Each structure stands twice: as structure tokens, then as C-alpha cells.
Amino acid sequence: MSALFNFxxxxxxxxxxxxxCAYLHQIFPTILDRNKQGLMGIFWKAARIGERLSPYISLCCVFMAASVFIGN
Structure with a gap:
């Protein structure tokens, strides 16, 4: 089953x-900063979300890892 059809x-x-994207923006900030608009802007926006909401993103990663571990 494709990842698009499984929530x-x-x-x-x-x-x-x-x-x-947040990791790459920390290492190479110019790559994502010059592509703020268009299709590549999705990666810049994802990096911003990762930087600003990092505690919540890390909690979501822990919960997803626990659900995958418990589910299998």
C-alpha cells in the first residue's frame, strides 16, 4: 500500500x-533560502516548521516511533 493512502x-x-529540511537548513542555509517561492518553497516552509515547532515535532516523532514499535 502506498504511503499516500495510509494515514x-x-x-x-x-x-x-x-x-x-530543518537539518539541511542548519547545514546549508543558502540552498533553501534562495528557493522560498514555487515548488521548492515547500522545503523552505518545512524547514521553518521544523525550526519553530521543534519540541512538538520531536514529540510527534517519538509518538510515531512508539506506534510503529507497538504496532509490529
Whole structure:
């Protein structure tokens, strides 16, 4: 089943995207800062969400990891 049709997998993909973009923005800030608009702007917005909501994002990652661990 595709991650787009399974809600838990979709949330996991979104969380991984946010975490990855926030990490890349810390390492290479110019790559995401020059692409604030258009299709590549999604990654810049995800990095901003990851930076500003990092405690909540990390809690969501812990909950998702626990649900995957308990579910299997």
C-alpha cells in the first residue's frame, strides 16, 4: 500500500520531510533560502516548521516511533 493512502504512513513521511529540511537548513542555509517561492518553497516552509515547532515535532516523532514499535 502506498504511503499516500495510509494515514499513519503519510504522517510519517511528512514528519521525516520536516526533520530532513530543518537539518539541511542548519547545514546549508543558502540552498533553501534562495528557493522560498514555487515548488521548492515547500522545503523552505518545512524547514521553518521544523525550526519553530521543534519540541512538538520531536514529540510527534517519538509518538510515531512508539506506534510503529507497538504496532509490529
Amino acid at each position: 499513519q504512513s503519510l504522517l510519517l513521511v511528512i514528519l521525516l520531510l520536516i526533520c530532513t
